[in-house]
Amino acid sequence: MSVTIDIAGLGPEHIAFETSPLAELGLALHALSEPGHHPGLHGWATATATALEPDLADRLLEAEFLWRNSFSDVFMPFAGIRGGDGRTGADLAEDLDILDRLDDERFVTAALEFTCTSLYGAGAPSPLSDPGMRARALDMAAARGARQTEFTQRLLADPASVRRWIRRLFEDCDEAFFADTWRRVRVQLVADARHKTDMLRRKGIAESLRAVSAALAVDEDVKRISVDKLAEGSTDATDPAVGAGLTLIPTSFGWPHLMVLHAPGWRPVIHYPVHRPELPAPASVEQLQLRMEALAHPMRMRLCRNIARSPYTTGELADTNGITAPEVSRHLTVLKRAGLVTTRRRGRYVLHQLDLTVVARLGSDFLEGILR
Incomplete structure (x- = not known):
């Protein structure tokens, strides 16, 4: 499974690395709503949520499907401007001005993205x-609840008033906590x-994308470009x-999410977490x-279970488990192909041992893989 981006004939001058305060605000709000996705941000999320005024907290709950269940494209409005250059705003106010330029149909469809995720790539x-x-x-x-129903009804009945409401919400978030965070x-x-x-100018697109994420590959x-995700799209x-x-767009709040905007009629965007040296790269899907x-x-x-405790030879594993040596070899081949077992030679014996570091990461790899 992967999301692919056709770049045939696209020159490096049309590939831009940009920062976006609005996109970062969206992921900050997501981290507040789903702290379990972001264990490294628990301290920030707890302190920020505790300090929110009740009125702002209530309004965030009302609109949280913009960032909790799915990451709405309203946070990347620069990609939805037809004929645009993909440039983001210099600050949150400029990003919000770009958001105001989206027509109502495009804005409402993006705002209600969670209602049509299965149709996202088809338009x-x-x-x-x-x-x-x-x-x-x-x-x-x-x-999702009464608040979300009321919000959706208002959005469909009077998009302009809800757009003003959302802009004010984001501006209040900026004043309450995001300006300092940004x-x-x-x-x-x-x-x-x-x-x-x-790096793009000096080494080309393939090298620069490898530096962005191991989940990105260029043919x-x-x-x-292929983006290794548990999703399909183009x-x-x-x-x-x-x-x-x-x-x-780099993000400090995004890990482990690697998001690709690939909606028809929108400029493609890759929203990637900046590298954190203390975190190993997650396994591919x-x-x-x-x-x-x-x-x-x-x-x-x-x-x-045997080779987690100490190294074993093929013969020892066959004897211990009551199967033949060729059967053991076939099972070990599967485990080795999956990167779970290491082998080393000691004299005429070949010893097999479980790679405990890899197995210990399997739980977090799985979580990161499905969240990416």
């Missing part, structure tokens, strides 16, 4: 003009964007109707699947 019709999508939006909002993280994000831009002909960075280009399948077999689980 769902606007609930403002399509009765079926309108009914779907109201039904799915009702499943001043703190902006330096790192600007430095990362400059570094990646310099040999430099015609397509988009075109050379569509003249949208404006050719690809924008990459393919490697994660191999590991889960390898450990699903009861005999391989028994073999892992």
Whole structure:
């Protein structure tokens, strides 16, 4: 599974590394709503949530489906301006001015993105003009609660007033906590964007994307970017109707999420977490699947129990478990292919041992893989 971005013929001048305070605010709000996704931000999330005024906290609950269940494209309005250049605002006010430039249909569809996630890549019709999508939006909002239902009803009845309400909400977040937070993280994000831009100019797109994330890959002909995710989708960075280009946005709050805006009619965006040296790179989705399948077999689980304690030879494992040496070898091959077992030679014997570091990471790798 992957999300692909067609970049055939796209020159480096159309690839931009930008910072966006509005996009960062969206992920900060997500971290407040889902602290379990972001264990490294527990302290910040607890302190920030505790300090919120009750009125602001209530309004955030009312609109939280913009950032909690799915990350709405309203946080990247620069990508939705037809014929735009993919440039973000210099500050939150400028980003919000760009948001104001989105037409009502595009804004409402993005705001209610959680109601049409299965249709995201195909381009769902606007609930403002399509009765079926309108009914779907109201039904799915009702499943989230009374506040969300009321919000959706107001958004569909009077988009302009809700747009003003949302802008005021984001401005109040800025005053309450985000302005200080942005001043703190902006330096790192600007430095990362400059570094990646310099790398793009000197070493090319493949090298710069590898520096962004191990989950990004460029094919040999430099015609397509593949993003390793438990999702499928595709988009075109050379569509003249949208404006050719690809924008990459670093985030300090995003890990472990790696998000790709690939909605039809929008400029593609890769929203990536800045590198944190203390965190190992998560396994690929393919490697994660191999590991889960390898450990699903009861005999391989028994073999892992043996070799977790000490190194064993193939013969010892066969004798201990009452199976033949060729059977042990076949099971070990599966475990090795999944990167779970190491081997070393001692004289004429080959010893097999479980890689405890890799197995210990399997839980967090799985979580990071499905959240990415």
